[in-house]
Amino acid sequence: MVEESLIAVLINGVFVKNFLLIQFLGLCSFVGVTKDLKSATGMSGAVIFVMTMAAVASFGLYTYILVPLKLEFLTLICFIVVIASLVQLVEFVLRKHVTPLYRSLGIFLPLITTNCAVLGVVMLNVMNDYPFVYSVVFAIAAGLGYMVAMLMMASIRERAEYVNVPGAIQGLPHAFLVATMLSMAFVNYFKVIPV
């Protein structure tokens, strides 16, 4: 069914098809939450966590409920509801049982419901017909790729605070110029690893 090996899925997800820099999924948080390294780390942790959970939950829902009942046209609506309720559930469980983790991830969880990266992962899993293990590995890889890009961006922007930038380029344009450089580096993986 799927020709790629698991390791290829992993490398592809982290580097070659990096979610933020190559596929442009989840850009709102990429420019919004990367002003300092601490919140970027928190956000990436929360995204990896929710992405993996969402991949597991959506795989079960799609394979065992939607396909047997021939309800594939409801895929999108169901996935959105699953992600939204999952985020709520994760928030409750973390707040009750893993308080330290909740303190560091808590404020980022609501942001994830509308993060296109999470919905992107589950939709790509369905579009590529990935079996269960592949879905989970792909979700973890996508999350790690997200984290790599977020941390790089945040560390650069933290230092860029001390740089004298011309008025018109301050803020978002500067962030996008930094993203251009990072993206140029990642595009070269196309050549290194033949897809």
Added chain:
Amino acid sequence: MSKVLDEYIRGITTDNPIFGLVLGLCPLLAVTTSVENGIGMAAGAAFVLICSNVIISALRKQIPASVRLPIFIIIIATFVTIVDMSMEAFTPDMYTQLGVFIPLIVVNCIIIGRAEAYANKNNVFYSLIDALGSATGFLLVLVLMGAIREILGTGAIAPFGYTLITVPINPATFMIMPPGAFLTIAILMAIVNYRKAKKLARGG
């Protein structure tokens, strides 16, 4: 009449989804490798935006405030499913080009942003005008970015098989690759900021 026009123009200028409110960046950067893709994406988003704005505005008195966001998302997801299936059936080439970004219209902040900020508070007619304005603003930015990237990246603008302009330059593939998108939006935003600053300096 002038209020109607004002509401429409507002979506293109001050409340422009991209430059004014900075919403919906993911599809903007991902699909603007050509003018054609930009128009396709904007058409899909416009349909969803207009339909959901009208429906939400019509139901605004029935929707309980505490659960309004999930209800908005379900309404939006319904229209996105319609767009998704229609595009797959009628324009399969475009559908493969845009790929995962069609279903992702559902988490496009422009649509839920307009629903929450406008349709939830205003009547059906003005919500329709507001949706039309935002949709036009989004379309213009997508076409502008698509045109810049296509002309520099391939040396011609050729939407839907009609070659509009050819420019005798050495095409820079860089522009239609992912970094080109970041560079284009950075420069466009810098220009918008510069214009805004000048306008402020002149005293509004």
